[in-house]
Amino acid sequence: AQTVTQSQPEMSVQEAETVTLSCTYDTSENNYYLFWYKQPPSRQMILVIRQEAYKQQNATENRFSVNFQKAAKSFSLKISDSQLGDTAMYFCAFMKKHAGANSKLTFGKGITLSVRP
């Protein structure tokens, strides 16, 4: 079974600063995906970024980038130039690749990020 650990329950960052959210996972699988989802106060889950385990290059999406360390099983999210709209709960998630119709997401507990004006 897979586990995803987000050990920091809350973080705060000043607007325009950079913040890094930590995530570690445990799996015996070699082919998998890792995700970061954002859940703002509206509670709509939004995909922030996706990483395939076999790709060594770290994924980036505008101000969001990841530091994927496969050997260490670490998958942190860096948010640059933080904006007020980044205030949300962030979930790290794992999914086995080629799991067919039952490709389930395993979520971490989430971290609440507050961006201060």
Next chain:
Amino acid sequence: GAVVSQHPSWVICKSGTSVKIECRSLDFQATTMFWYRQFPKQSLMLMATSNEGSKATYEQGVEKDKFLINHASLTLSTLTVTSAHPEDSSFYICSARRGLAGEDTQYFGPGTRLTVL
């Protein structure tokens, strides 16, 4: 692309009645949809996996007869909470899996807040 709708967004019902929640993938076909339950400030808890044209797969501890799932088409899955009780009050979220080559990702609906009086 990858838009998932959910209806209703908020429902209040009396104890003992049944409530149906719809989940639709608007711009892609989803052979697999997922139903989650979320309590405030907590992570998502997977309830069941819904596969088009076949019976849903329920997670351990989820009552099949209470939470009826039907996935009648490639764009629609429904969750019916039967004989609802106050303890069923929660936030229910669906997701739809888009399994394109090289991109296997779940996209989420906006959620349904259920209050049982």
